[in-house]
Amino acid sequence: MNAPEPSSDHLGTVELRIPSKPEWVAVARLAVAAIANRLPFSVEEIEDLKLAIAEACTMCIQQGPGSQTIDITCEAATAQLRVYVRDGRYRQRDDAGAKRPAVVAVDGEGLGIFLIQALMDDLTYSLDPQLGTELVMTKRVGA
């Protein structure tokens, strides 16, 4: 993982790996909601997070049918939650020490990306059929 160094207000990191199948998306959604509940997010902000994470997992399933797993990493800080959602191919590249591609945006994305952009405060993503899918999104408390 090429995540930035945790800042001093870093509270903890939680990693979750789910099968890349539709029936497991709800598990990711509920797990991230439970993590967000540890921070002073409002109920509405947690609902936003749940939807954004589910959209990201759905994108991994739809964009990367060859992947067996989805990795979700949550970095909790005092006033924000950053979530990395990657399909299994991305993880394999990182494990092998391969150079990661630059984060690129693609045209033609659907409602999923639009919703994540609207609900989260920051989003970068790469939806590459060859290199795998990665979305990095941040929700700030009270933003």
Add this chain to the structure above:
Amino acid sequence: MDIKVHVRESDDDAYVVELGGEIDVYTSPKVKDAITELIDQGHYNLVINLEKVRYIDSTGLGVLIGGLKRVREHGGSVNLVCTNPQIKKIFDITGLVKIFGIYDDEAGAKKALA
């Protein structure tokens, strides 16, 4: 995770699809099947009641949009019943409030179909 789909004929020639639970990438095919079956049977005026829906994502929205496109080809319409603020917010930020008729109760949604 669960989704409940209940289809019933209304007394004014419309069909009501009552949904309950969570509509996501796993459950949306079941919703799509119910709507597709109605349209295939020639029912083009639909009320989709989302009052008991706790959660909907883009795949659920996609199913509703697909249904609306199909009924419009036959001069029909789809009206929604939705009172959940979080779900209303999703329709709002996606601009779908301009495409669907969204009502607070079933009577209003059915009346607007007429």
